[in-house]
Amino acid sequence: MARTSARRLEPVSNGVSRMTTEAGAALPSWVQRYQAVGDALPGADRPWLNARRAEALAAFAASGLPTRRQEAWKYTDLKALASVPFAPAIERATVPAIDRVPTLLTDDEPLARLVFVDGHLRPEWSATAGLPEGVVLADLVTALARHEPLVEHWLGERDGIAGRSMVALNAALMDGGYVIWVPRGTIVDAPIEITLLSGAARGAHTTPLVHHPRILVVIEDGAEATLVEHWAACSDATYFNNVVADVQVGAGARLRHYRIQEESVEAYHVTTLRADLGRDARYEAFSFSTGARLSRLDAEISLTGTGASLGFGGAFLMRGRQHCDTTSVIDHRVPHTACREVFKGTLDGQARGVFQGRIVVHPGADKTDGQQSCRTLLLSDGAEIDAKPELEIYADDVKCSHGATAGQLDANALFFLRSRGLDETTARRLLIEAFLSDALDEISLPALRGRLTERIEGWMREPREDRE
Amino acid sequence: MDAATSTAIETVRSVTGTYKYGFVTDIEVETAPKGLNEDIIRFISAKKNEPSWLLEWRLKAYRHWLNMPEPQWAKLSFSPIDYQDSYYYSAPKMKERPKSLDEIDPELRRTYEKLGIPLREQEQLAGVAVDAVFDSVSVVTTFRKQLAEHGVIFCSISEAVESHPDLVRKYLGSVVPYTDNKHATLNSAVFTDGTFVYIPPGVRCPMELSTYFRINAENTGQFERTLIIADAGSYVSYLEGCTAPMRDENQLHAAVVELIALDEAEIKYSTVQNWYPGDAEGRGGIYNFVTKRGACRGHHSKISWTQVETGSAITWKYPSCILQGDHSVGEFFSIAITNNRQQADTGTKMIHLGRDTRSRIVSKGISAGHGNQTYRGLVRIGPRAAGARNHTQCDSLLIGSACGAHTVPYIENRNRTAMVEHEATTSKISDDQLFYCRQRGIPEETAVALVVNGFCREVLQQLPMEFAVEAQKLVGISLEGSVG
Numbered sequence A: 001m002a003r004t005s006a007r008r009l010e011p012v013s014n015g016v017s018r019m020t021t022e023a024g025a026a027l028p029s030w031v032q033r034y035q036a037v038g039d040a041l042p043g044a045d046r047p048w049l050n051a052r053r054a055e056a057l058a059a060f061a062a063s064g065l066p067t068r069r070q071e072a073w074k075y076t077d078l079k080a081l082a083s084v085p086f087a088p089a090i091e092r093a094t095v096p097a098i099d100r101v102p103t104l105l106t107d108d109e110p111l112a113r114l115v116f117v118d119g120h121l122r123p124e125w126s127a128t129a130g131l132p133e134g135v136v137l138a139d140l141v142t143a144l145a146r147h148e149p150l151v152e153h154w155l156g157e158r159d160g161i162a163g164r165s166m167v168a169l170n171a172a173l174m175d176g177g178y179v180i181w182v183p184r185g186t187i188v189d190a191p192i193e194i195t196l197l198s199g200a201a202r203g204a205h206t207t208p209l210v211h212h213p214r215i216l217v218v219i220e221d222g223a224e225a226t227l228v229e230h231w232a233a234c235s236d237a238t239y240f241n242n243v244v245a246d247v248q249v250g251a252g253a254r255l256r257h258y259r260i261q262e263e264s265v266e267a268y269h270v271t272t273l274r275a276d277l278g279r280d281a282r283y284e285a286f287s288f289s290t291g292a293r294l295s296r297l298d299a300e301i302s303l304t305g306t307g308a309s310l311g312f313g314g315a316f317l318m319r320g321r322q323h324c325d326t327t328s329v330i331d332h333r334v335p336h337t338a339c340r341e342v343f344k345g346t347l348d349g350q351a352r353g354v355f356q357g358r359i360v361v362h363p364g365a366d367k368t369d370g371q372q373s374c375r376t377l378l379l380s381d382g383a384e385i386d387a388k389p390e391l392e393i394y395a396d397d398v399k400c401s402h403g404a405t406a407g408q409l410d411a412n413a414l415f416f417l418r419s420r421g422l423d424e425t426t427a428r429r430l431l432i433e434a435f436l437s438d439a440l441d442e443i444s445l446p447a448l449r450g451r452l453t454e455r456i457e458g459w460m461r462e463p464r465e466d467r468e
Numbered sequence B: 001m002d003a004a005t006s007t008a009i010e011t012v013r014s015v016t017g018t019y020k021y022g023f024v025t026d027i028e029v030e031t032a033p034k035g036l037n038e039d040i041i042r043f044i045s046a047k048k049n050e051p052s053w054l055l056e057w058r059l060k061a062y063r064h065w066l067n068m069p070e071p072q073w074a075k076l077s078f079s080p081i082d083y084q085d086s087y088y089y090s091a092p093k094m095k096e097r098p099k100s101l102d103e104i105d106p107e108l109r110r111t112y113e114k115l116g117i118p119l120r121e122q123e124q125l126a127g128v129a130v131d132a133v134f135d136s137v138s139v140v141t142t143f144r145k146q147l148a149e150h151g152v153i154f155c156s157i158s159e160a161v162e163s164h165p166d167l168v169r170k171y172l173g174s175v176v177p178y179t180d181n182k183h184a185t186l187n188s189a190v191f192t193d194g195t196f197v198y199i200p201p202g203v204r205c206p207m208e209l210s211t212y213f214r215i216n217a218e219n220t221g222q223f224e225r226t227l228i229i230a231d232a233g234s235y236v237s238y239l240e241g242c243t244a245p246m247r248d249e250n251q252l253h254a255a256v257v258e259l260i261a262l263d264e265a266e267i268k269y270s271t272v273q274n275w276y277p278g279d280a281e282g283r284g285g286i287y288n289f290v291t292k293r294g295a296c297r298g299h300h301s302k303i304s305w306t307q308v309e310t311g312s313a314i315t316w317k318y319p320s321c322i323l324q325g326d327h328s329v330g331e332f333f334s335i336a337i338t339n340n341r342q343q344a345d346t347g348t349k350m351i352h353l354g355r356d357t358r359s360r361i362v363s364k365g366i367s368a369g370h371g372n373q374t375y376r377g378l379v380r381i382g383p384r385a386a387g388a389r390n391h392t393q394c395d396s397l398l399i400g401s402a403c404g405a406h407t408v409p410y411i412e413n414r415n416r417t418a419m420v421e422h423e424a425t426t427s428k429i430s431d432d433q434l435f436y437c438r439q440r441g442i443p444e445e446t447a448v449a450l451v452v453n454g455f456c457r458e459v460l461q462q463l464p465m466e467f468a469v470e471a472q473k474l475v476g477i478s479l480e481g482s483v484g
Helices: A003-008 A010-022 A029-040 A047-063 A079-083 A140-146 A148-157 A165-173 A411-419 A424-440 A446-461 B003-017 B038-047 B052-066 B106-115 B144-149 B157-163 B165-171 B182-190 B431-439 B444-460 B465-481
Strands: A112-117 A136-139 A176-182 A192-198 A209-211 A213-219 A224-233 A239-249 A254-262 A268-277 A282-289 A294-303 A309-318 A323-332 A338-347 A352-361 A369-378 A384-393 A399-407 B029-031 B090-092 B128-134 B137-141 B153-156 B195-199 B208-214 B225-230 B235-243 B250-253 B256-261 B266-273 B285-296 B302-309 B314-317 B320-323 B329-338 B343-346 B349-352 B358-368 B372-381 B389-399 B404-413 B419-427
Touching: A029 A165, A047 A148, A047 A165, A112 A136, A112 A176, A136 A140, A140 A148, A140 A176, A140 A213, A148 A176, A148 A213, A148 A239, A165 A213, A165 A239, A165 A268, A176 A224, A192 A239, A213 A224, A213 A254, A239 A254, A239 A282, A254 A268, A254 A294, A268 A282, A282 A294, A282 A323, A294 A309, A309 A323, A309 A352, A309 A424, A309 A446, A323 A338, A338 A352, A338 A384, A338 A424, A352 A369, A352 A399, A369 A384, A369 A424, A384 A399, A384 B389, A384 B419, A399 B404, A411 A424, A424 A446, B038 B052, B038 B182, B052 B182, B128 B144, B128 B153, B137 B153, B137 B157, B144 B153, B153 B157, B157 B165, B157 B195, B157 B225, B165 B225, B182 B256, B182 B285, B195 B208, B195 B235, B225 B235, B225 B266, B256 B266, B256 B302, B266 B285, B285 B302, B285 B329, B302 B314, B302 B343, B302 B444, B320 B329, B320 B358, B329 B343, B329 B372, B329 B444, B349 B358, B358 B372, B358 B404, B358 B444, B372 B389, B372 B419, B389 B404, B389 B444, B404 B419, B431 B444
Parallel strands: A112 A192, A176 A213, A192 A224, A209 A239, A213 A239, A224 A254, A239 A268, A254 A282, A268 A294, A282 A309, A294 A323, A309 A338, A323 A352, A338 A369, A352 A384, A369 A399, B128 B208, B195 B225, B208 B235, B225 B256, B235 B266, B250 B285, B256 B285, B266 B302, B285 B314, B285 B320, B302 B329, B314 B343, B320 B349, B329 B358, B343 B372, B349 B372, B358 B389, B372 B404, B389 B419
Antiparallel strands: A136 A176, A384 B404, A399 B419, B029 B090, B128 B137, B153 B195
C-alpha cells in the first residue's frame, strides 16, 4: 500500500500508516515497493477503493503469505516468494513491443479480444468493436473510469478476504486485470479471447515482475458468453502473477470459461477463482496447465440457485521441477444442483502435482448430484502426486461420489500396442494422449479442443528431461 | 421426511438410545488424588513396582506433554478438557493379585457376568482367553496356563514389566513414541494397565485373545496400553471390547495400542467399541481418543485392523499400519455409527515403505440423528515402495436430514510403479431398494434393517466369530429388534 495514498486518506489512514511502519518490516520487500507507485494504481483517486485497499493490506499484513501449516496449503509452499526481489509490473512506464500475439482459436479472428503485456493493456492488439450492444469488455483501469458503479458493486459483492491472504494481497494491490459484463438476455455467440503475456522484458532489464490482476466476469440473467483466458510468456523470465477472478453467472445464464496456463517455467502463478451460480445457471470452467514453476488454482464455486449446474475440469502436464496445485471447494447450497469435476494429470521428471477437491453439500441441499474424479499418471521415478478429494455432506438425499487414482501406464495396454508393432515411445505417447483426452472431452468448444490436443502432442514430443 | 426415513431413524436410535451397559458397580476403590503432576506419575509407577527406566520414560513423556498443543485438525467440537479435574488412578481394592477367580471380589465378578463376559474358564466358549481391565487395573487374565504351554505370553502389561522387562523395554514406544501426539503422550505418562501379548516364532496362537475394558469410577480417565508382538512366522487374533456407565460428565479414554509383526507374522486386531455415547442431547459420554498403530517390520508380515465403533460421545481414532517389510500387508475394515449428538473422526493411515506392499481400506459410516462423522485417512507411498498397491473404499449412509458424513482422504504417491485407488460414495437408503423389499412382502422396518446389514456386511464378515455375534447385535439385530 502506498504511503502516499495512505496520507491522502486521513479517515482510514491511521491503521495503514501504523501498520506499514510496525508490520512493514515483516512484509515481503516487493509489497513495500508498492508504496512508491501508489498513485499509479487503478482508482488511486477513488476514496472507496483506497479504503478497501487499506483494509485488505492490514489483513494481509496480519496473516502474511500462506504457510504449509495451513491445511489448505499443506502441499504447496510459497515461502520462496517472500525473498524474490520482485518489482511491481506497473512501475514500468514503457512496455517492450511484441511482434506477435498467440491465439488459441482457429483461423477466424475472435469476436473480441484483449491483449495485456506485463500487466499493461495493448490497445493495438485488442478489439472490442464486434461485441453486441451493452456488453462491457475493458481493462480494469478503463472500466473504473467508465463504469465505476458497476465495478464498485461487483468488487464489493464478495467480501471474503478473511482467511484468504492471497485474495487480501490482490485486493490491496490490484494493479490491472479486466472486466466483462454481459447484460440480461444478451447472447455473445463467438468466443472472447483474453491473452495475458508476461516476461516481455529481456536482456538488461530482467528484474522479476509482480502483478496482481483482478478479473470481474458478470453474466446477467439469461445471458451467454464464452471466454478463453490465455496466460502465456514471451521468455523464461521469473515473475509472479497473483490473480483473483470473480465470476457471477445469473439465473438461466451460461458461461464457458477456459483458462490456459502456459506461464514461463520460472514463473509463479496463483489464481483464486470465486464463482457464484444462480438459478438454472450453467458454468463450464476448464483449466489447462503446462507452465509455471509453481502454479495454483484455488477455486471456490458456489451453487446458490436451484437447478444450477457446474462442469469443472482440467488437465495438467508437468515436468522438470514444476509444481501444480489445483484446490477447489464446491458449495451446493440449495436443492437440485449438480457438479461434475474431472481432472487428469501427467507428471514427469521431478514434478509434483497437488489436487485438493472438496464438495460441500449444505443442510437442505437435497437431490445434489456431485461427482468428482482426479486421475494422475506418474511417468518418472521422481514425480509425486498428493491428492485429497473431500466430501462434506449435511443432507441425506444426495448422490455424491469421488474417485482418485495414481499410477503408471497400464503394462497390459502397453503390451497390446507393442504386440501390434508400435515402438515403445509411440505406444506410450498414444496411451498418454488417450488418458488426457478424457479431460478434454469436457470442453464444448471444438476449436479449442483441437488446439489443446495439439498442445498435448507438442508436450509429448519434447524430450523427456532427466534432470538430477 | 418420508416414512422410511423416520422408521430408519427410530430403528437406529434403538441401537444406541437404550444403553444397556450403563450401570455402575458399587465397589471399594483405591484412587490417587485428583489432578495430574509428577507426584501422581511417581505414585502410579510406585503402585506398580516399576523399574526406574520406566518411571523416567513416564516423566519424560509428561514433561513433553506439558508443552504440546491439542490436536485441532479433526472435525470435532467439544469444550476443552480440564486435565486436572480427573483421577488418573482408580483400582478396585485387592490385597494381592488374586491367584484364582474365587479371590476376586464377587461384586466385580457379577459386573462381568452382567456384561456377558465370562471370567470362569469352564463357562466360556472354548477358544477365547480374556484379560479383564477394570478402571486402572487388570483384574484377571484367563487361560494363561494353556497359553503358556505354547510359549504364548498373555498378561497385563504391569505384570509383563516385572516378568519380561527386556521385551517390554525393547518394544514399548517403538511404534508410538512418547512424543507422538497429545493424547498418546498423556498415555505414555500415566498409563495404568493394559494387555501384553508375545507370540513366539512359528506359533499359531491356539485361541482368540481378548481384553475387556470397563470404566466404572466417576471422574476417572482410562489410559490403557496394549503391546502385541508377533515373532517370525506366528499368528494371533486379538479382540477388544469396552463399555462404561451412564454419567452426565465426559470421561476421557486415551489408550495406546502398539502392534509389531516380524517376518511372516500376522496380527488380526478387532475392536467392538461400545463406550457410553452420552444421552440424546449429547450430555455425558466417553471421549475416546485412541492412538493405534502397527508396524509390519518383517517381510511378508500382515496387520489387519477391524473396528466396529458404535459408542463414545467423541471418537478420535486412526488405527494405522507402517508397512516397512517388503511384501507386507495392511488392512483396515471399519464400521462407524453415529447417532444423536455423537461425533466420530476416524480412519486409518497406510504408510508404504517396503517393496510390493499392499493395503486395503474398507470404511462404512452410518450417520443418523444429529450425528456427524468423518473418515480421515492417509495413504502414503514412499519413493522406495516399488509395486505398492492400495485400494480404498469409503461408503457413507445418511439417515435423516440433520446428520453429516464427511470423507477426507489424503493420498501421497511418490513412486510411479505404485497403484493407488480411492473411491467414496455417500447416499441414503435408496427408495428402489426399499420398494423392492416391500413389494416382496417384507415390512418397511425389516427392509431398512436388511439394507443396513447389507451395507455393513463386508466389514462384519471380517470379525472373528465370537465377536461377530456382539457386533451384529449392535449393528443389525438391534435394528431388527425394534420392529418387535
